[in-house]
Amino acid sequence: xxxxxxxxxxxxxxxxxxxxxxxxxxFLSYLVAAPTLAVGVRWAGPASALPVPTAPAPADVLDLxxxxxxxxxxxxxxxxxxxxxxDGTVTCALPREEVGQGITTxxxxxxxDELDLPLxxxxxxxxxxxxxxxxGQLTGGSNTIRSVYEPxxxxxxxxxxxxxxxxARELGVTAGxxxxxxxxxxxxxxxxxxxxxxxxxAADPDLAVxxxxxxxxxxxxxxxRPTNRIDAVKMVTGQxxxxxxxxxxxxxxxxxxxxxxxxxxxxxxxxxxAAVLAMPGVLGLHVLPTGVAVLAQTFGQALDxxxxxxxxxxxxTVDAESNASIFRRLxxxxxxxxxxxxxxxxxxxxxxxxxxxxxxxxxxxAIADIRATGxxxxxxxxxxxxxxxxxxxxxxxxxGSITAHVVQGGGSFGRRLFFxxxxxxxxxxxxxxxxxxxxxxxxxxxxxxxxxxxxxxHVRAVHAAGSVLxxxxxxxxxxxxxxxxxGEILTAMSAQLPVGGNLSFAQTVxxxxxxxxxxxxxxxxxxxxxxxxxxxxxxxxxxxxxTRGAEEVVVDEIAKQQxxxxxxxxxxxLKTDRQRAVLAKVVKEGAWxxxxxxxxxxxIAFHDEYKSCTACLVExxxxxxxxxxxxxxxxxxxxxxxxxPRGLEAQLLGGLTDAIATVFRAGLHVVDxxxxxxxxxxxxxxxQKDSPRDVRIFVLPATTGTPGGAGELxxxxxxxxxxxxxxxxxxxxxxxxxxxxxVDFTPFPRGTGSTRVHVPPxxx
Amino acid sequence: MPKYSFVVNGKAVTVDAxxxxxxxxTLRDKLGVTGPKYGCGINVCKACTSHLDGKAFNPCxxxxxxxxxxxxxxxxxxxDPDGTLHPVQEAWLEQDVPQCGYCQPGQIxxxxxxxxxxxxxxxxxxxxxxxxxxxxxxxxxxxxxKSAAAKIAAREAAG
Numbered sequence: 001x002x003x004x005x006x007x008x009x010x011x012x013x014x015x016x017x018x019x020x021x022x023x024x025x026x027f028l029s030y031l032v033a034a035p036t037l038a039v040g041v042r043w044a045g046p047a048s049a050l051p052v053p054t055a056p057a058p059a060d061v062l063d064l065x066x067x068x069x070x071x072x073x074x075x076x077x078x079x080x081x082x083x084x085x086x087d088g089t090v091t092c093a094l095p096r097e098e099v100g101q102g103i104t105t106x107x108x109x110x111x112x113d114e115l116d117l118p119l120x121x122x123x124x125x126x127x128x129x130x131x132x133x134x135x136g137q138l139t140g141g142s143n144t145i146r147s148v149y150e151p152x153x154x155x156x157x158x159x160x161x162x163x164x165x166x167x168a169r170e171l172g173v174t175a176g177x178x179x180x181x182x183x184x185x186x187x188x189x190x191x192x193x194x195x196x197x198x199x200x201x202a203a204d205p206d207l208a209v210x211x212x213x214x215x216x217x218x219x220x221x222x223x224x225r226p227t228n229r230i231d232a233v234k235m236v237t238g239q240x241x242x243x244x245x246x247x248x249x250x251x252x253x254x255x256x257x258x259x260x261x262x263x264x265x266x267x268x269x270x271x272x273x274a275a276v277l278a279m280p281g282v283l284g285l286h287v288l289p290t291g292v293a294v295l296a297q298t299f300g301q302a303l304d305x306x307x308x309x310x311x312x313x314x315x316x317t318v319d320a321e322s323n324a325s326i327f328r329r330l331x332x333x334x335x336x337x338x339x340x341x342x343x344x345x346x347x348x349x350x351x352x353x354x355x356x357x358x359x360x361x362x363x364x365x366a367i368a369d370i371r372a373t374g375x376x377x378x379x380x381x382x383x384x385x386x387x388x389x390x391x392x393x394x395x396x397x398x399x400g401s402i403t404a405h406v407v408q409g410g411g412s413f414g415r416r417l418f419f420x421x422x423x424x425x426x427x428x429x430x431x432x433x434x435x436x437x438x439x440x441x442x443x444x445x446x447x448x449x450x451x452x453x454x455x456x457x458h459v460r461a462v463h464a465a466g467s468v469l470x471x472x473x474x475x476x477x478x479x480x481x482x483x484x485x486x487g488e489i490l491t492a493m494s495a496q497l498p499v500g501g502n503l504s505f506a507q508t509v510x511x512x513x514x515x516x517x518x519x520x521x522x523x524x525x526x527x528x529x530x531x532x533x534x535x536x537x538x539x540x541x542x543x544x545x546x547t548r549g550a551e552e553v554v555v556d557e558i559a560k561q562q563x564x565x566x567x568x569x570x571x572x573x574l575k576t577d578r579q580r581a582v583l584a585k586v587v588k589e590g591a592w593x594x595x596x597x598x599x600x601x602x603x604i605a606f607h608d609e610y611k612s613c614t615a616c617l618v619e620x621x622x623x624x625x626x627x628x629x630x631x632x633x634x635x636x637x638x639x640x641x642x643x644x645p646r647g648l649e650a651q652l653l654g655g656l657t658d659a660i661a662t663v664f665r666a667g668l669h670v671v672d673x674x675x676x677x678x679x680x681x682x683x684x685x686x687x688q689k690d691s692p693r694d695v696r697i698f699v700l701p702a703t704t705g706t707p708g709g710a711g712e713l714x715x716x717x718x719x720x721x722x723x724x725x726x727x728x729x730x731x732x733x734x735x736x737x738x739x740x741x742x743v744d745f746t747p748f749p750r751g752t753g754s755t756r757v758h759v760p761p762x763x764x
Numbered sequence: 765m766p767k768y769s770f771v772v773n774g775k776a777v778t779v780d781a782x783x784x785x786x787x788x789x790t791l792r793d794k795l796g797v798t799g800p801k802y803g804c805g806i807n808v809c810k811a812c813t814s815h816l817d818g819k820a821f822n823p824c825x826x827x828x829x830x831x832x833x834x835x836x837x838x839x840x841x842x843x844d845p846d847g848t849l850h851p852v853q854e855a856w857l858e859q860d861v862p863q864c865g866y867c868q869p870g871q872i873x874x875x876x877x878x879x880x881x882x883x884x885x886x887x888x889x890x891x892x893x894x895x896x897x898x899x900x901x902x903x904x905x906x907x908x909x910k911s912a913a914a915k916i917a918a919r920e921a922a923g
Contacts, residue, residue, distance in 0.1 A: 100864030100899050228860040235865030236853045236872060238799025238839035245798035254793060280782055300789035303805070361803045361811055361866045361898045410801070410866030411898045442804040646860055650901070654863060657900020680896045681808040689891040691902035757806045758784075759825040764817045764834060
């Protein structure tokens with residue numbers, strides 16, 4: 001179902017599939033052997049029967065997040081372990097990757113709420129790769145809170161019950177007579193014990209403990225309360241350690257890699273090896289499948305040496321390809337959309353989206369210490385189990401011999417699903433027989449790092465007499481790489497997926513994420529891939545930013561042909577009351593329909609995915625169509641159950657900024673097998689001057705009682721709203737993204753020459 | 765190799781380094797001061813923004829020989845020695861600005877320098893801040909700048 005309506009007055013869940021199968025009674029808790037209390041939860045019910053895919057779109061029945069939860073069901077027992085320390089703090093090593101989503105804060109809130117603990121007494125760290133979790137340690141698909149919500153609450157409820165039982169035994173009272181506040185259990189006579197004192201007694205396996213039920217929604221205090229990030233103090237004081245700020249193996253050499261002049265080019269020969277080895281600080285040089293690695297004492301010296309290398313290169317994988325040729329291939333590969341019947345009106349639109357770099361501010365980076373029999377890597381890893389397995393395989397080491405440490409990342413947007421830097425660092429460490437810190441330069445990260453694949457879209461919407469009869473959307477995209485564990489998950493789940501036929505991983509991801517929120521009659525949405533070998537990876541919202549963004553443009557054009565207001569038209573065709581409430585919120589708060597001067601306009605759009613939905617309304621100043629600016633934005637979202645509204649607002653703000661960037665200016669020009677863009681002065685990601693001065697975000701109160709997806713939700717609606725506002729302000733049709741996309745810079749040379757810049761400092 | 769002496773966060777340091785080693789790698793690789801981040805190396809992302817004698821500068825494009833005898837403040841040295849946060853840091857916490865946090869040391873140092881020379885920056889002056897935030901926190905940064913300006917004014921009014 002789409003953004004299903006709220007539960008009935010009885011409080012029973014809305015009818016419909018429960019593919020996540022997260023009814024809390026199906027969890028049992030267990031003790032982890034430890035001197036202090038450590039509690040896990042396990043799945044106690046049978047594998048849930050899966051619904052038959054009869055709903056209009058597979059993603060309505062079983063979305064990608066549901067698939068990820070189901071795929072990890074058999075290891076869910078081990079997912080969450082809470083430990084109470086002697087100082088009274090509760091810790092959780094979360095088997096997920098934090099890259100800015102605020103998941104550690106949200107999980108800490110859930111734990112603190114169940115345990116009546118101050119938030120400051122809960123610590124959430126990031127777990128290393130835990131191979132026993134098999135398919136259960138992948139951070140993606142907006143799925144962290146969806147997948148850990150019930151296990152975390154159940155584990156915390158068990159801790160509370162054991163604490164109460166232990167205190168009751170120690171004090172000789174009944175558990176029910178104790179009151180709990182701030183981690184202290186107090187008897188009626190005033191005697192009290194805190195969690196720290198109880199952690200030993202509570203770990204006694206013979207302790208009789210009553211049933212541990214998570215709190216009722218009405219008793220939760222922190223859930224739903226806007227809460228600041230638990231890691232922000234470290235961030236604003238410079239104490240947050242990202243991968244290259246760590247020093248886990250003292251004496252690690254600094255490594256950089258000289259990369260080929262075209263994507264996936266190969267090294268034929270290194271022509272000045274001795275001269276480079278003689279440069280100051282240089283410690284070694286190694287040829288890799290991806291280029292030539294230079295080791296030095298500092299990254300500054302490694303960079304100079306890398307740039308001084310003379311290398312003869314072999315061909316890459318797409319040397320003859322440029323954006324224009326790629327788009328021709330995509331248009332040719334797209335499945336034809338059905339013709340419109342006679343007597344109908346048609347919106348027929350073709351769209352192109354240029355490739356886009358994830359461009360996280362922290363470039364691909366890793367630390368590796370590989371010895372003869374195994375080793376360790378440190379990096380921002382969203383699929384650490386697969387990373388450790390693949391690194392072991394690549395190095396010819398036994399499975400289980402690589403420990404992958406998950407480090408908080410400086411942004412991801414999809415990039416850190418892959419582990420390119422960790423693998424490369426491991427190869428270098430093995431070859432050099434010493435620990436290394438590897439950093440990609442920005443230029444390399446933008447050109448050779450993974451990017452959102454270019455896509456082509458043909459949408460045909462047919463309408464008559466005020467009804468929309470059909471919407472057919474044919475998408476063609478350069479192949480997106482899903483070899484970060486998702487492919488294996490989909491293979492393992494294939495019998496249970498609500499999609500038939502011989503579909504590729506990409507088509508399965510597409511069909512479990514893409515759906516229309518509107519009653520548009522016959523809706524078909526399909527993907528064809530063109531197998532060009534380019535470094536690609538899912539970008540925030542995977543296919544939705546482009547696919548749903550384009551559809552939202554088409555929605556405006558249907559409304560225009562019908563002579564209807566774009567907001568009123570959406571209200572008429574949305575499927576559920578939940579969706580309409582979200583739309584109504586931005587219409588009201590954003591003053592939809594207000595009169596704007598020439599060159600200005602409002603734009604509106606809607607998106608529904610992963611059991612959440614959102615509407616976005618922006619105002620654009622396009623008096624200069626080449627340098628438009630979003631001046632104001634109003635966003636509303638319904639997450640089913642918002643855990644931390646402040647964090648959710650942050651994610652919506654991020655999605656808005658991504659949309660402003662990728663709709664207006666940010667893209668990659670692939671020319672002769674290499675992107676021209678090499679830094680933020682060329683890949684025009686939004687800056688402060690591109691960002692609205694007025695943003696209002698409304699996270700609506702809980703509706704379904706179950707948290708929906710959050711990290712990717714904001715982007716597709718914002719893409720539609722920004723594009724629609726621009727089209728209305730300029731009285732044009734928007735078809736090619738980014739809209740303003742000249743090569744307005746001098747590209748860095750292809751793999752040669754120094755990029756050194758020197759700016760004399762201001763005088764004293 | 766030549767030696768260079770300067771002050772980092774109130775502490776006198778001397779390093780052996782080639783004259784053209786950037787201050788960014790001098791700080792990070794030789795001195796273990798990791799608050800300033802690499803984001804581009806060519807002065808366009810501004811993630812490394814720090815202060816040189818109280819003014820904003822970008823260590824990635826400054827040579828170690830440029831800072832002989834001078835005073836560098838990085839994000840680690842912005843708070844008072846007693847731990848009291850700078851008003852800009854307080855405002856960043858209050859507005860819950862950071863997402864991934866990687867650019868924020870540079871953002872904060874840029875704003876601290878801006879507020880040191882302009883007590884109440886206009887929206888146009890805020891727009892002129894070029895530091896890239898890939899998470900897109902710009903609106904919260906704008907609110908935090910205004911809040912920080914008010915905090916500084918309040919501190920001064922309180923004497």
